[in-house]
Amino acid sequence: SLRALRAHPHGLDLGPLRRRLPGRLRTRDRRVHLAPALYLADVPRLLARLHRPPEPLVLIGRRHVRSNNSWLHNSPRLMKGRARCTLLVHPDDAATLGLTDGAGAVVTSRVGQVVVPVEVTDAVMPGVVSLPHGWGHGRAGVRLRVAAAHAGVSLNDLTDPALADPLTGTAALTGTPVTVVAANGTGPHDPPFEETFE
Numbered sequence: 001s002l003r004a005l006r007a008h009p010h011g012l013d014l015g016p017l018r019r020r021l022p023g024r025l026r027t028r029d030r031r032v033h034l035a036p037a038l039y040l041a042d043v044p045r046l047l048a049r050l051h052r053p054p055e056p057l058v059l060i061g062r063r064h065v066r067s068n069n070s071w072l073h074n075s076p077r078l079m080k081g082r083a084r085c086t087l088l089v090h091p092d093d094a095a096t097l098g099l100t101d102g103a104g105a106v107v108t109s110r111v112g113q114v115v116v117p118v119e120v121t122d123a124v125m126p127g128v129v130s131l132p133h134g135w136g137h138g139r140a141g142v143r144l145r146v147a148a149a150h151a152g153v154s155l156n157d158l159t160d161p162a163l164a165d166p167l168t169g170t171a172a173l174t175g176t177p178v179t180v181v182a183a184n185g186t187g188p189h190d191p192p193f194e195e196t197f198e
Contacts, residue, residue, distance in 0.1 A: 058178065059109065059128075059178045061155050069134060085135040088129060088131075097180055104182070105183055107131070111162075114157055136151065136156070
């Protein structure tokens, strides 16, 4: 009860854990159904997709350890250091596309386009590029001075609302097909794409 919790502000020992399964299961046979017929019927579509030629590049999101949420971007102390809104690109893809670390890249999906600095790294697989969540503070009406000064780009500007999982109807917010090319004026012999941090 709330009264018991208030009486123990430093925590309340509820005793040892007790077995609750299968009693808490609501299925008729008291079993966890890991392979519903609806899902099994969709396996052929999955197999066909796995054998389909892959997209040239797919875009996934990510969280940055120093930028978990967009509200952190308005703190001068937390915004110090290197730019964190970067496009992670595998070295093999970077070489094929003529992208260099720190230079700008144009990322285009069916619905949008952004320009973002490149971070060449083997932390992503070949064929995959990644942008962090929570950026894009350069829009009209943003009243966050520090964040607006380090606006970055929004992953949402590239997310395609037409992509959905046919089985569940859930929006596909990752794995967006994209093209990536070097931004004009940011070739191998041009100065790097820079963002000034105080």
